Amino acid sequence: MSLTATDIFCGAGGSSTGLVAAGYELKLAANHSRIAIDTHSANHTDADHICADINNYDMRRLPTTDILWASPICTEISPA
Numbered sequence: 120m121s122l123t124a125t126d127i128f129c130g131a132g133g134s135s136t137g138l139v140a141a142g143y144e145l146k147l148a149a150n151h152s153r154i155a156i157d158t159h160s161a162n163h164t165d166a167d168h169i170c171a172d173i174n175n176y177d178m179r180r181l182p183t184t185d186i187l188w189a190s191p192i193c194t195e196i197s198p199a
Contacts, residue, residue: 123184125149126166127173131158134190135166146182149173 121144126135129148139145148159149169156170169176181187 122186123182124186124188125181125184126188126190127181128190128192129159130155130190132162134188135159135163138186138188139163143186146184149176149181 124143126148145166147167
């Protein structure tokens with residue numbers, strides 16, 4: 120049995136790639152950008168993906184995992 124992870128604000132998948140390399144099973148990734156989700160899902164085909172504004176998402180709908188990885192919001196800390 121492996122440890123599991125959910126990655127919100129996942130972007131294209133850098134943090135998720137690190138989690139998988141560390142031995143976590145990525146269950147779900149979420150981001151508001153369709154381009155980011157399309158890229159992430161190409162890089163992490165075994166994970167479920169949600170394209171949604173996570174600020175308005177019912178967090179109770181997220182899967183139960185061992186960790187929740189929530190990266191900083193790119194549009195608030197970068198010119199992205």
